[in-house]
Amino acid sequence: MISFTSFPAAFQQSSYAHTRHHPDTKEDMMDVDDLHNFGLQDSKLTCPGEYLTSSQAFMRGHGTYVDNEEVIASVAGTVERVNKLVTVRGIRSRYNPEVGDLVVGRITEVPSVFPGIETSSGVDLATGTASEMESRRKLETGRCPHAVLRNGQLVVVPPILVRRLKSHFISLPCGVDLILGLNGYIWVSKHVKQNEQEGEEGFDAEAVYSNVNDNIDVSTRTAISRVTNIVRILASHFVPLTDALLLEAYEWTVEHEAEATSTLQEDFGDALVASVTTGQ
Amino acid sequence: MFELRSIDIDLGQQGQADGSAVITHGLTHVLVSVFGPREAKMRSQTMHDRANINVEVSVAAFSTGDRRKRSRGDKRILEFAATIKSTFEPVVQTGLYPRSQIDIFIQVVQQDGGLLQACINGTTLALMSAGIPMLDFVCAVSGGVHSTHPLLDLTTLEENDVPNVTIAVMPKTRKVSLVTMETRLHVDRFEEVFRVATEAAVVIHEEMKAAIMARSRTLIASMKTGSQQPGEMEE
Amino acid sequence: MRPPSPSIPEKEFLFSALKESLRLDGRLPLEIRTPTFKFGEELGWVECSLGKTRVLAQVDGKMVKPQPERPFEGTITIVSEISPMASTEYEIGRPSDEEVTITRMLDKVLRRSDAVDKESLCILAGQRVWHIRLTLHFLADAGNLLDCACLAGIVALKHFRRPDVEVIGDEVTVHEPTERAPVPLAIHHTPFCFTFAFFPDATTPPVIDPSHLEQRLSAGLVSIALNAQKEICVLQKLGGVPLGTDDILRLVDVAVGKAKEMHNLVEVQLREDWAGRKVEVR
Numbered sequence: 129m130i131s132f133t134s135f136p137a138a139f140q141q142s143s144y145a146h147t148r149h150h151p152d153t154k155e156d157m158m159d160v161d162d163l164h165n166f167g168l169q170d171s172k173l174t175c176p177g178e179y180l181t182s183s184q185a186f187m188r189g190h191g192t193y194v195d196n197e198e199v200i201a202s203v204a205g206t207v208e209r210v211n212k213l214v215t216v217r218g219i220r221s222r223y224n225p226e227v228g229d230l231v232v233g234r235i236t237e238v239p240s241v242f243p244g245i246e247t248s249s250g251v252d253l254a255t256g257t258a259s260e261m262e263s264r265r266k267l268e269t270g271r272c273p274h275a276v277l278r279n280g281q282l283v284v285v286p287p288i289l290v291r292r293l294k295s296h297f298i299s300l301p302c303g304v305d306l307i308l309g310l311n312g313y314i315w316v317s318k319h320v321k322q323n324e325q326e327g328e329e330g331f332d333a334e335a336v337y338s339n340v341n342d343n344i345d346v347s348t349r350t351a352i353s354r355v356t357n358i359v360r361i362l363a364s365h366f367v368p369l370t371d372a373l374l375l376e377a378y379e380w381t382v383e384h385e386a387e388a389t390s391t392l393q394e395d396f397g398d399a400l401v402a403s404v405t406t407g408q
Numbered sequence: 409m410f411e412l413r414s415i416d417i418d419l420g421q422q423g424q425a426d427g428s429a430v431i432t433h434g435l436t437h438v439l440v441s442v443f444g445p446r447e448a449k450m451r452s453q454t455m456h457d458r459a460n461i462n463v464e465v466s467v468a469a470f471s472t473g474d475r476r477k478r479s480r481g482d483k484r485i486l487e488f489a490a491t492i493k494s495t496f497e498p499v500v501q502t503g504l505y506p507r508s509q510i511d512i513f514i515q516v517v518q519q520d521g522g523l524l525q526a527c528i529n530g531t532t533l534a535l536m537s538a539g540i541p542m543l544d545f546v547c548a549v550s551g552g553v554h555s556t557h558p559l560l561d562l563t564t565l566e567e568n569d570v571p572n573v574t575i576a577v578m579p580k581t582r583k584v585s586l587v588t589m590e591t592r593l594h595v596d597r598f599e600e601v602f603r604v605a606t607e608a609a610v611v612i613h614e615e616m617k618a619a620i621m622a623r624s625r626t627l628i629a630s631m632k633t634g635s636q637q638p639g640e641m642e643e
Numbered sequence: 644m645r646p647p648s649p650s651i652p653e654k655e656f657l658f659s660a661l662k663e664s665l666r667l668d669g670r671l672p673l674e675i676r677t678p679t680f681k682f683g684e685e686l687g688w689v690e691c692s693l694g695k696t697r698v699l700a701q702v703d704g705k706m707v708k709p710q711p712e713r714p715f716e717g718t719i720t721i722v723s724e725i726s727p728m729a730s731t732e733y734e735i736g737r738p739s740d741e742e743v744t745i746t747r748m749l750d751k752v753l754r755r756s757d758a759v760d761k762e763s764l765c766i767l768a769g770q771r772v773w774h775i776r777l778t779l780h781f782l783a784d785a786g787n788l789l790d791c792a793c794l795a796g797i798v799a800l801k802h803f804r805r806p807d808v809e810v811i812g813d814e815v816t817v818h819e820p821t822e823r824a825p826v827p828l829a830i831h832h833t834p835f836c837f838t839f840a841f842f843p844d845a846t847t848p849p850v851i852d853p854s855h856l857e858q859r860l861s862a863g864l865v866s867i868a869l870n871a872q873k874e875i876c877v878l879q880k881l882g883g884v885p886l887g888t889d890d891i892l893r894l895v896d897v898a899v900g901k902a903k904e905m906h907n908l909v910e911v912q913l914r915e916d917w918a919g920r921k922v923e924v925r
Contacts, residue, residue, distance in 0.1 A: 173628070175620045176536060177544035177580040191541060193501065200580070202501055202541035204620045206628065219627050221539025222426060222445065289631075366630040483738075487747045490740040494882030498862070573878070583885035587865075589878040590751050592832075595899060598875050599892055606888055 175204040180214055189215030190224065223287040223311040230296045232277070232309030277307070279341050280317025283356050285363035287312035291370070298371045300378060302351045306359075308369060316356050318348050354381060361397040367405065377404050412549070412561045412608065413522075417619035419537045427538025431530040434563065435520035440530035442538040444510035453509065458502035460509045463489040465527070467516040472564075489514075492527055495576055495586050501541040510540060521563040522550045524574045524588070529616060536620055546585060547613045548576040551605035553593060558601040560608050573601055577609035654860055661847045661857075668694070668854060673897055675837070675852040678794055678908070682916045686825065687803030691795035693852065695785035698792045700799035701778045706815075709765070709772040717764020717772040719754050721746075721779065721796070729781040729788065730855075745789050748879065752834050752868040753777065753796045756876035760829035766808055771815055773805060775828070786855035789866060793836035798909055800828055802916070834876040835905045836868040837898045841884050849894065851901070865891070867898040871906035 174180065180192060180199045188194050191203040192214060201207070203218040225231070290296075290308045298306040299319055307315040344352075358377045362369060380403055413434030422428040425441035432438075448454040453462070465488050469477045478485055492512070500510065512534070514527050528548035535542060552559045552572040562572050571593040576586035584606065589598070649657075657667065664672050676694040683689070687702030709716065725733040725742050733742060752758075764773040777799060779792050804825035809816045840853035840861035849865075850857060858864070863883020868876045875895065880886070 173621055173624045175545075175617055175624070176542045177578070193541075193543065195543075200543075202543060203539050204536045204624050205539070206624075218539030218541075219624055220427065220537060366627050368631050483743055483747060486738070486740075486743045490743060491881045493740075497882060498884055578885050581885065581887075583887050584880070584891060585885040586882055587878055587880040587891060589875060590755060592756055592874050592876050595869070595873045595875055595895055598878070598895070602892070603888060 172207040173205070174201040174207050174216055176200075176202050180207060180216075185212070186214045187212050189213045191216030191218055217288075219288060220286055221288070225311070229310040230307075231311045232282070232307055232313035232315050233311070234282070234313070277315045277317065279320075279344060280305070280315055280352055281356055283314045283316060283359045283363075285312050285314060285359065285369070286366075289363055289366070289368045290314070291368050293370065298374065300351075300355065300371075300375055302355075302378060303348050304351045304355045306355065306374065314359055314369075316352050316359070318342065318344050318352065354378065357392050358400070360392065361400055364397065365401045367401060373404060380404060410558075410560050410604065410608070412611065413563075415612070415615050417533060417616065419533060419619060419623045425534075425538070427534045427536065427540070429530045429533035429537060431526055431533065433522050433526045433529075433561065435518060436522050436526045437516075437518035438523070438526040438530045439515040439517055440527070440534040441513045441515075442510065442531075442534040442540065443513075444538070445505035445508040445540065446511075448507065448509035454507045457506055459500075459505035459507075461493050461497055461500065461502065461512065462509055463493040463496075463512045463514070463531075465489045465492070465514045465516070467519070471516050471519045488524070488527070491524065491586070491588070492531060495528060495546060496531060496535070498585065499543050499546055499578065500535060501543065504541055510535075519564070521565075521567045522561055522574075524548065525550050525561075525576075528576050528586070529612065533616060533619065537623065544578040544580045545613055545616055546576050547579055547609040547616060548574060548586065549605050549608045549612055550574045551601045551608070553597050553601050556597065558597075558604045560605065571597075573598070573605060575602065575605045575609065577606055577613075579610055579613040582606065582610075649856060649859055653856070657856060657860055658842060658844060658847065661842060661850065662844065664848055666850060666854075667856065670852075672848045672850045675790075675901060678791070678905075680798060680909075680912050680916075682802060687799050689795055689799040689802055690782075691791055691798060693785075693787060693791045693794070694854070695783055696787055696791045697782040698788070698795040699780040699782055700792075700795035701780075702775060702799045702803040703778075704773050704775045704803070704805045706766065706771050706817075707774040709769060714769035715765050716761040717774060719759060719761070719775045719777065721749055721754060721777045723749055723779040723781070723792065725781045725784075725788070728783075730784040732784070733781075744881070745792065748789055748836070748866060748868075748877065749779070749792055749796060751877045752793050752836050753800070756834050756868070757831055758797065758834055758876075759800060760831055763829035766815055767810055767813070770813075775800075775803075775805075784855065786858045787838055787852050790836045790838050790852060793834070793868065794905075794909075797833050797835070798913070801830060801833065801909070801913055803828060832870040832872060832874065833906060833909065834868045834870045835902050836866055836877070837901055839865045839867075839894050839897075841865070841886065843884065845884075849890075851897065865894055867895060869895075869898055869902050871903050873899050873902075 178201045180201055183194045183197045183199050186199055188199050191201060191205065192199050193202050194200070199214055201216045203216050203221065205216050205218040208215050208217055287310065290310050290312055292310070293308070296308045298308065300306070303319045305317050305319050309315070355374065355378060358374060358381065359369065362373070362377065367373070377400060380400060416432040418430040419428070422441055425443055427442040428440060430437070430439050445459050448460060453460045465485050467478050467485060469475050492514070512531055514531065516523060516527070525548040528546055532546045549560060550562050550572055552562045552566060552570040554570050559566065559570065562570070571589070571591035573587065573589040575584055577584055660667065666672065670676070678691055678693050681690040690697060690699045707718070710718065723746055725745065726735060727733050733739065738746070759775065764775065766772055777796055779796060781788060781792065804827050806820060806825050807818045807823045809818065837851060838853065839849045839851050840857050841849050841863040842860070843862040853861060863880065865880040867878050870876065880891070
């Protein structure tokens with residue numbers, strides 16, 4: 129179904145009906161202080177140029193800058209405070225690599241020295257900064273070295289929706305594995321048997337570095353595409369991804385006997401998100 | 409005299425863009441998309457110590473009363489893009505993204521005066537929704553003088569007839585990062601309209617801030633509903 | 644090709660000198676280089692130099708059919724392209740941002756500010772009007788090309804004389820300069836452009852008429868074009884470091900004073916040149 133809307137559908141319907149005047153002719157000016165009070169009490173929202181705190185008592189972290197001994201926000205998002213460190217976490221920013229992050233990347237060029245890997249952080253890993261290099265090395269020294277991903281497909285979501293979890297390798301009982309890269313790239317693939325994954329000594333180089341897909345039966349393929357679509361739906365509703373949530377959503381789609389393709393319809397997605405999020 | 413036209417802001421996502429905004433000032437309608445910071449396409453444009461900002465403006469042929477196609481190489485559009493670029497260069501913290509590039513694409517859909525102001529405000533919002541660190545908002549507003557009275561937020565008709573000024577203000581410090589005036593005006597009159605416009609920019613700031621905050625709130629709210637550990641979001 | 648940026652010691656030296664209000668060429672922060680004019684044999688031919696920045700302006704006029712939508716107005720075109728002759732920074736064919744700014748500024752200052760009365764260029768409504776063409780050649784760039792070009796342009800327009808014409812019925816007679824004294828263009832006002840440079844450090848005072856190095860290292864330029872009658876024609880600050888409202892108004896004040904000085908200087912120069920010419924009046 130194709131629907132036509134005049135201009136991209138507005139994300140918020142609130143229109144500012146009142147007229148705006150020069151401050152000299154004061155009428156109904158919006159009360160700025162209100163902004164902080166209503167809505168979410170726990171997470172303080174801020175936007176660039178907002179005064180956060182004094183720089184003498186606190187240290188500035190990401191998303192802030194110091195001017196005149198004042199810590200000021202430089203991105204729109206939530207204020208976080210860890211001891212003396214004040215950071216502002218942008219809501220929809222590009223991925224900021226940190227040491228130890230698990231990322232899913234895509235090789236974009238193979239020069240003679242070493243390949244550049246696109247990770248959506250703006251700068252390719254291979255040509256990136258020191259911290260990025262570090263994260264790459266972490267990946268390499270981790271239990272699962274930068275393996276070639278196969279038997280599946282890639283979904284891209286805003287990086288903030290992938291939270292730091294205990295494990296970024298999720299196996300769903302339907303025979304689907306997910307690798308949640310912190311950069312927002314998610315690899316959905318056929319389940320790899322436990323002994324194959326764990327085989328540290330009997331490391332099967334052939335299997336790990338192979339770039340040929342295995343034979344995947346139809347039911348697994350359907351499951352993979354179903355999971356992929358669920359991830360897309362959750363991302364479009366801006367819901368952070370977790371293993372329990374994905375599982376629940378998967379069960380819900382099976383329950384409603386939805387075809388993998390029909391999951392992408394808008395009303396279906398809305399219903400899915402509604403049921404999954406209220407279920408908790 | 410001092411009333412601004414109605415402002416509508418939509419920060420909904422457009423396609424692949426990292427941040428985008430649609431802003432209308434009365435009948436002026438501008439669409440801005442921001443991509444980046446990303447790997448610079450052209451090696452020659454990369455700078456080792458900061459990100460390069462690239463601005464491209466396209467004006468729809470149907471955006472004015474008389475249909476007119478402007479080529480990409482049009483001097484006025486080039487100047488326009490250069491203006492926007494130099495306005496945002498000192499505001500965006502480009503030093504955080506060395507060797508990368510931030511692309512700003514501006515599409516003018518409809519124009520009825522105050523084009524520069526709409527473009528600057530739209531770009532500010534798009535950059536913010538892309539999560540690009542900025543020192544402050546940049547709020548632009550146009551002003552004019554009719555005989556001796558200052559006016560604000562001019563339409564095309566007014567723009568053609570009265571001397572007009574566009575200024576961009578950074579509301580936190582109240583400092584002015586852009587001033588353009590292209591018509592003859594006495595120094596004293598100029599001072600008057602300049603001061604009034606600076607005040608008006610603060611009003612526009614409130615609007616823009618409200619939009620950004622509203623968007624943040626919606627996004628956070630939807631994240632919370634799905635979040636397994638609600639405590640995670642707390643400080 | 645982008646020329647290499649000034650070296651770090653060079654930059655630091657300039658900044659620390661400016662902080663103490665010292666400029667490398669010994670000027671005060673708000674002192675302009677005194678312009679010198681060389682008038683050519685022909686009327687409307689002026690070479691203007693600000694220090695080592697030199698711009699040659701030449702005006703000619705011819706009769707054309709007016710644009711159908713403006714039958715009572717003559718036209719003025721400004722031809723300016725910065726050739727690599729001025730500085731290696733400029734390339735032919737691909738205008739840099741700076742070049743676009745200069746071209747647009749010239750257009751605004753000299754043409755759109757209505758310096759020249761276009762209606763007086765009309766000879767016969769809808770049939771014949773004067774088409775005035777101002778060509779600017781950028782000979783050398785030692786900073787502040789824009790001010791120099793504006794100055795050269797306006798002086799050339801003031802210097803120019805067009806042949807006198809006589810209209811009897813539908814017949815247009817052009818009088819040779821030997822026959823009748825050529826007439827000057829009707830100039831409403833003479834705008835002068837002044838450029839101020841700002842530096843990243845807020846305590847450094849702004850400088851007027853920046854030299855090439857100052858311009859390269861500046862963190863923002865403000866160009867103000869105004870006439871001796873205290874009317875601002877163009878005020879342009881395109882981005883760069885943000886300034887307080889009062890800072891900008893202070894610059895306007897400075898420019899007002901400078902414009903008066905410049906106006907007198909230009910008038911004196913033009914008069915001297917005019918006096919030196921043998922004008923044949925029958």
